[in-house]
Amino acid sequence: MSEESEAAVSTDFDGDAARWRAVCANDRRANGCFVYAVRTTGVYCRPGCVSRQPRRANVVFFDTGTAAAEAGYRPCKRCLPSGRSRAERHRELVVRACRRIDAGPGRVSLADLATAAGLSRGHFHRLFREHTGLTPHQYERAQRDERLRCALADGAPVARALGEAGHDAGGTGHARATGALGMPPSRYRRGGAGSTIRFAVGQATLGAVLVAGAERGVCAIALGDDPDALVRGLQARFPRASLVADEDGFAAHVARVVGFVETPSLGLDLPLDIRGTVFQRRVWRALSEIPLGGTASYAEIARAIGAPGSARAVAAACGANPLALAVPCHRVVRSDGGLSGYRWGVERKRALLARERDAAG
Secondary structure: OOHHHHOOOOHHHOOHHHHHHHHHOOOHHHEOOEEEEEOOOOEEEOOOOOOOOOOHHHEEEEOOHHHHHHOOOEEOOOOOOOOOOHHHHHHHHHHHHHHHHHHOOOOOOHHHHHHHHOOOHHHHHHHHHHHHOOOHHHHHHHHHHHHHHHHHHOOOOHHHHHHHHOOOOOHHHHHHHHHHHOOOHHHHHOOOOOOEEEEEEEEEOOEEEEEEEEOOEEEEEEEEOOHHHHHHHHHHHOOOOEEEEOHHHHHHHHHHHHHHHHOHHHOOOOOEOOOOOHHHHHHHHHHOOOOOOOOEEHHHHHHHOOOOOOHHHHHHHHHOOOEOOOOOHHHEEOOOOOOOOOOOOHHHHHHHHHHHHHHHO
C-alpha cells in the first residue's frame, strides 16, 4: 500500500477540542483514531461509546488503547476499546487489498478483491474508496504508472518496462503511459532529456515568484525569498531537462501571478500542465473549487472527494502541489481553523488568506 494510503487516517480529530466534540457527539468516525479515559472511573472508551457522557474536566485523551492501559486505565466493557473496531477491521481489509494490487503486475478484478474481503462488490468498492480516495481500478492504474516510472528510471527498455508494469505493449498502452508520464516513455527513460522547461522570475510584495512551463502549459509556480533558490528547485525537479530563462515569453504569465498576489479579485487564469498521481489530481481539483476568501479543512476536502478517511493523504497531496496559487492549497486549514504548514511559508499563507478575505468583501 502506498505511503499516502497507509496514512489515510482522519485529521478531523487532531487536538483535544476536536476530540471532545467527537466524544460529545458519540462520533463513530473517530473510533480507531483515539480513545478517551475518565479519571474518576479509571475506564477508557472509544469516542463512539454510548455510555453516560463524563465531565470534561475528568477526561484525558490517548492516541491508542495501549497508551491508556499503560497509564493505568482499564477498557470499557460496553464499547470494548481494547479490541479492533469495525473501522479498524475495514481498514485492514483495504490494506490487504492494496498490498495484493501492489504485488502486480497482473490485474486483479473487483470481484476477486471483494470475494477475498468477504464483502459484496458494491460494499467493498465504497469501502476502498472511503479509505484510499480512489476506486480499486484507479488505485491499480496509479500503481502501474509508478512501476513504469521506476522501470524506466532504472533504464529498462520501453517495451519491457510497459509489460513489467502491467501496461499493454501496443499503441494504446504507449499512449496511456505518455499521458501518465507527461512525456513519451522513451524521453522519460532518458530522465526527461530533450524536454525544454522555460521559466521566468518576478517580484511581488510577498517575495519572489517563479513561473515555468513546457509544451502543454505552466507546470510550476513557486514562491520564496531567494529567486536563485527557486531556480535551483526547478532544476532539481527536472534534472535532465533543459531550463531556459524566457523573460519575454513568460512575462505575461508572471504578471498574472504577481497581479493575483497583489489583487486576488483579478483571478488567475493560466494554461496548466498538471502532473501528479490520480489521487493528487482529485485533491487539487477539489482545492480549485474553494471560493476566493474561503477555506476548507483537510477533512472537508477528504469528504468532498468521497474519501472521508483520507484527510492525512489530502494533506500530503497539498504538500506536493507544484502550482502555488493556481491550485490554492493555501486555502486548506486545520479542523479548528488554525493554519498548518505551507510549502511556501506559513506567514505567506496567512497574508494570502487575509488579502483574499478582503477582496471577497
